[in-house]
Amino acid sequence: MSNPLGNGAIVETSDEKIIVLQRSNNVGESPGHYVFPGGHSEPQEVGILAHQNDEKDVAGLTERISDEMFDGIIREVVEETGVPASSLTEPILIGVSRRETNVRPAAFFYMRCNIDSSAITELYARAQDGYESTKLYAVSLKDLRDMSQRLPGCHLGGFALYELMRNASESS
Template identity: 85%
Template sequence: MSQAPTTVGPSTSFFSKASGGRRPSLDTSPPPPFPLTSSSLHRRRSMATAAEDPGTTYKLLLSCPAGLPRSRVSVKFDPSFDRIPHPDASLEASIDEIWNQRLQQNPSLYSGTKFRYGGHASHHNDESNQEYCVSLHLGLTDYRTFVGTNLSPLWEKFLVSSEDDSVCCQHMSNPLGNGAIVETSDEKIIVLQRSNNVGESPGYYVFPGGHSEPQEVGILAHQNDVEDVAHLIERVSDEMFDGIIREVVEETGVPASSLSEPIFIGVSRREVNVRPAAFFFVRCNVDSNTVAELYSRAQDGYESTKLYAVSKEELREMNQRLPGCHQGGFALYELMRKAAGNS
């Protein structure tokens, strides 16, 4: 894992897409003030803050501090992990009502298919010296249902009172997001500031990420043929890792050839809207200045407007300005560093 960080002082690299792709300049000040504060749950520890922002609280659903390579992360893809409709017919009807309202506001919205997080299981590989392995349980959902459940003002009504997370969230869309803690060759971490155009967490700081996409592996619906299912599951497992690289490339402009194979470090869930996300650690073989230049040519100019390359110390300062699922991603990164003997 990475070496212990060295203190480099206020040397945050900053670049905004508003510069029109010109060569970026370095801003020697820390990231600008952000009007968000948070307080800790028992699942995380943070410095005391002036007030609580519920959107920054989180729960760690799965932590893999040692980090797992692709060979030790598999997928169980099955319709049993799809969302269960809520028995309250009026609550179910609200999904279409909310979606239709959103369509009137923005006719370009598209209800794309997403992988739904339905839990996980761990086991040891008897053939490889008892190596610890994880299986992610995935079903299918779509953006319409996500808007009508997780993003609905009625989202709490869809929850079931249970300590079992998969039962608690069985009526939620819960598409599995992803995020990457990308470490540059000069030991900086890449953080993006979300634009004000996005529906979720506008203006917040986030790690690069998005979603693994079913359509990337040719999935539009569940299949029944046993042979096809076996091959399908292998493709879905690969998409968990290929998808996060694709997101980093699109959002930062860093070519895939400059990125290491992702290491899976766990799954966190934002408490507000119970939004789950899988997190990965990725090394980048170029420095933060080069990343800033590449960002100006990134494909995705809609979701983020600024990129910061921050030291680990600065990231600790910023972590209270991240939405809950990304707060959890930061916690997973810290646990990974601790397991590797780094502070």
């Protein structure tokens, strides 16, 4: 059986806070937990409507899937936080983490937002998919470390990937 590839974004605000959402208690996965914005790419976005084995243009399909991974994470951030796509940098893939319970993989991305945390909090009130979460937090790296025990496994892995990226950039 195949697993869908999830996605998550570590988004830094212009005032160097990190966006974290608290999941609603009414969702099926990780209710009440802290998570990074994300979800999963949609196969129909690349023209896949069912299992197909007659694809002639494999290279074209591969390119569309790759593009959807990067476009999809931007879409998820916009839908879940309310920030405009134009305020986000291009996403940088920082790695893949797996969930502990069902071992589904999730690709984690890093991006910056040119809006400060107080303005993002206001935008969140109008987020399209705001029902999936009950609150948006803009936290310091220290506060995120303190919250990390309430991150589901794959998001904890995403946080570890983010810290590895930060440490590597500080070392160079």
